[in-house]
Amino acid sequence: MKEIIDKQRIAVIGAGGHAKVVASTLMAVGHKVIGFYDDDPQKWGESIFGVPIIGPISDLNRANCDGAIIGLGDNHVRKQVATTMDLNWITVIHPFAWVHPEVPLGAGTIVCAGAIVQPSAIIGAHVILNTKASVDHDCIVGDYVHIAVAHLAGGASVDEGVFLALGSTVLPGLNVGAWAHLGAGAVATKNIPAGCIAVGSPARTIKSAVEAA
Numbered sequence: 273m274k275e276i277i278d279k280q281r282i283a284v285i286g287a288g289g290h291a292k293v294v295a296s297t298l299m300a301v302g303h304k305v306i307g308f309y310d311d312d313p314q315k316w317g318e319s320i321f322g323v324p325i326i327g328p329i330s331d332l333n334r335a336n337c338d339g340a341i342i343g344l345g346d347n348h349v350r351k352q353v354a355t356t357m358d359l360n361w362i363t364v365i366h367p368f369a370w371v372h373p374e375v376p377l378g379a380g381t382i383v384c385a386g387a388i389v390q391p392s393a394i395i396g397a398h399v400i401l402n403t404k405a406s407v408d409h410d411c412i413v414g415d416y417v418h419i420a421v422a423h424l425a426g427g428a429s430v431d432e433g434v435f436l437a438l439g440s441t442v443l444p445g446l447n448v449g450a451w452a453h454l455g456a457g458a459v460a461t462k463n464i465p466a467g468c469i470a471v472g473s474p475a476r477t478i479k480s481a482v483e484a485a
Contacts, residue, residue: 280303280304280338280339281303281304281306281337281338281339282298282303282304282305282306282337282338282339282340282341282362283305283306283307283308283309283332283336283337283339283340283341283359284298284305284307284308284309284340284341284342284343285308285309285310285329285332285340285341285342285343285344285353286308286309286310286342286343286344287308287309287310287312287315287318287320287325287343288310288343288344288345289345290343290344290345290400291308291310291320291343291344292320292321292343293343293382293384293402293403294341294343294364294382295308295320295321295323295343296321297364297366297382297384297385298341298364299321300366300367300368300385301364301365301366301367303364305321305323306323306336306337307323307324307325307326307336307337308320308323308324308325308326308343309325309326309327309328309329309331309332310325310328310329311328311329313328316328329353329357332357332359333358333359334358334359334360337359337360338360339359339360339361339362340357340359340360340361340362341361341362341364341380341382342354342361342380342398345400345418347416347417347418347433347434347435347451348416348433350398350416351398351415351416351433354380354397354398354416361379361380361397361398362379362380363377363378363379363380363381363382364381364382364383365377365382365383366383366384366385366386366387368385368386369383369384369385369386369387369388369389369401370387370388370389371383371387371388371389372389372390372391372392372393374391374392375389375390375391375392375393375394375395376394376395377395377399378395378396378397378398378399378415379397379398380397380398380399381395381396381397381398381399381400381401382399382400382401383401384400384401384402384403384405385403385404386403386404387401387402387403387404387405387406387407388405388406388407389401389406389407390406390407390408390409390411390426391409392409392410393407393408393409393410393411393412393413394411394412394413395407395413396413396414396415396416396417396432397415397416398415398416399413399414399415399416399417399418399419400417400418400419401413401419402418402419402420402421403420403421404421405419405420405421405422405423406422406423406424407419407424408423408424408425408426408427408428409426409427410426410427411424411425411426411427411428411429412429412430413429413430414429414430414431414432414433414434414450415432415433416432416433417430417432417433417434417435417436418434418435418436419436420435420436420437420438420439420440421438421439422436422437422438422439422440422441422442422454423440423441423442424436424441424442425441425442425443425444425445425446426444426445427444427445428442428443428444428445428446428447428448429446429447429448430442430447430448431447431448431449431450431451431452431466432450432451433450433451434448434449434450434451434452434453434454435452435453435454436448436454437453437454437455437456437457437458438456438457439456439457440454440455440456440457440458440459440460440475441458441459441460442454442460443459443460443461446460446461446462446463446464447463447464448460448463448464449463449464449465449466449467449468450466450467451466451467452464452465452466452467452468452469452470453468453469453470454470454471454475455469455470455471455472455475456471457472457473458470458471458472458473458475459472459473459474459475460474460475461474461475462474462475464477465477
């Protein structure tokens, strides 16, 4: 079930554009954002929404905060951070999003403003359901997925690390394989193999798993 910590001290990993969205979502539900951690030294000492950018990611540990969430949009980097740091990863849902109460959300997942998750869906860990993303009934979303303003139709599934770019759609019952990338405006009318980059409507593969590696 969803691990949503109420009004505690939360750290954000990253200090770029997506980190701003993460922080504003945390604040919208009443959490206190205590700081940002980013590996760019030029950002250290600056602030976002009056909250300091404290230092490198390696400085963050359980003693610094009650919980943390990764504000990095790159799926590979998000997995690397999540699997190498021992932190209390929290889940956050924007108050202007809607998630069916029985849908499980994995640790570290964020559901942004305007996103919708329908009944019997399953959402993995460290997933980004970005602004106005929609996941319909019986869909399965793997760990480290990023769904932009994109739509998963009923019964569709996306495996670990998939990126669905702006305006893309996966038709009912279809699968997008692990670490594949569906380009902006693309429509998956058949299964997309793992590791591929696919674009267009209907989506066609422009790079194979070997070429995309």
